[in-house]
Amino acid sequence: xxxxxxxxxxxxxxxxxxxxxxxxxxxxxxxxxxxxxxxxxxxxxxxxxxxxxxxxxxxxxxxxxxxxxxxxxxxxxxxxxxxxxxxxxxxxxxxxxxxxxxxxxxxxxxxxxxxxxxxxxxxxxxxxxxxxxxxxxxxxxxxxxxxxxxxxxxxxx
Numbered sequence: 001x002x003x004x005x006x007x008x009x010x011x012x013x014x015x016x017x018x019x020x021x022x023x024x025x026x027x028x029x030x031x032x033x034x035x036x037x038x039x040x041x042x043x044x045x046x047x048x049x050x051x052x053x054x055x056x057x058x059x060x061x062x063x064x065x066x067x068x069x070x071x072x073x074x075x076x077x078x079x080x081x082x083x084x085x086x087x088x089x090x091x092x093x094x095x096x097x098x099x100x101x102x103x104x105x106x107x108x109x110x111x112x113x114x115x116x117x118x119x120x121x122x123x124x125x126x127x128x129x130x131x132x133x134x135x136x137x138x139x140x141x142x143x144x145x146x147x148x149x150x151x152x153x154x155x156x157x
Contacts, residue, residue, distance in 0.1 A: 006053065007050070008050065008051045008052060008053030008156075009048050009049065009050050009051070010048065010049045010051060010084045010086075010129075010156065011046070011047075011048045012046060012047055012048075012049070012086075012127045012129065013044065013045070013046035013047075014044060014045055014046070014127065015042055015043065015044035016042065016043045016044065017035060017042045017043070018035065018036040018039045018043070019033045019034060019035060019036060020033065020034055020035075020036050020037065021033045022034065047129055049083060049084040049129040049130075049131060049156075050083070050131075051083045051084050051156040051157060052083070052156070052157045053156070053157075054156065054157040055154060055155070055156060056078075056079065056081065056082065056155045056156070056157050057076050057077045057078055057079075057082070057085075057139075057153060057154070057155030058077060058087075058151070058152065058153035058154045058155060059154055060154070064098065065152045066097050066098075067090065067094060067095075067096070067097050067098065067099075067100065067150040067151065067152065068094075068097075068141065068150075068151040068152070068153055069094040069148050069149075069150070069151070070089075070094065070108055070141045070142060070143045070148055070149035070150070070151040071142065071143060071148050072142060072143060073140075073142065074109075074111060074140030074141060074142035075140060075141050075142075075151060075153075076138060076139065076140055076155070077110075077139045077140060077141050077151070077153040077155050078128070078130075078135070078138070078139030078155035079135075079138055079139065079155070080134045080135055080136055080137070081134075081157045082130060082135070082139065082155045082156065082157060083129075083130050083131065083132050083156055083157060084127070084128070084129055084130060084154075084155075084156045085127070085128040085130070085139055085153070085154070085155050085156075086125065086126075086127050086128075086153065086154045087108075087110060087120070087125060087126060087128075087141055087151065087152070087153040088120070088123075088124070088125035088126075088151070088152040088153070089104075089107075089108040089120040089121065089122050089123060089124055089125070089149060089151065090104075090122075090123075090149070090150040090151065090152055091103060091104060091122035091123045092104055092122075092149075092150045093147045093148060093149060093150060094147075094148040094149055094150040094151075095150065100150050101147075101150060103122075104122055104146065104147065104149055104150075105122060105146075106122075106143055106144055106145055106146035106147070106149060107119050107120065107121055107143075107144040107145075108120040108141055108142070108143060108144065108149050108151065109141070109142045109143075109144050110126065110139070110140075110141055110142075111139070111140045111141075111142055112135055112137045112138075112139055113136075113137035113138065119144070125152075139155065141153060
């Protein structure tokens with residue numbers, strides 16, 4: 001009988017469109033947003049990260065998120081063994097691991113050790129493909145202020 005060999009990969013993509021907002025100028029233009037005049041394109045990239053498939057932090061059970069509690073001290077979302085980290089600010093306060101609280105306007109800090117490497121506004125998410133590199137530090141999602149934040153995250157080995 002043949003042995004089934006599993007390969008775990010995460011495919012990801014990001015894009016950014018730098019824009020300039022033009023104010024209303026009587027007789028010239030209405031308020032509008034246009035692509036930045038010097039960049040002149042949408043920026044993007046994609047990739048695939050190979051992992052062992054072990055979910056060490058956060059996660060999903062049967063398709064349902066396991067909300068993490070983003071406190072001042074932070075909640076772990078990755079460590080030195082993590083090969084891929086995905087994190088999202090849900091836009092809600094933390095209530096429980098399965099139920100969102102009320103709407104949050106507070107920011108979420110993503111920290112590697114004591115350094116802030118990303119600040120997420122409500123609804124924003126970010127990926128960190130590490131491709132087996134050892135960060136040497138703990139990765140945490142920390143509320144910037146206000147009430148604890150409901151965080152969605154997956155830290156894969």
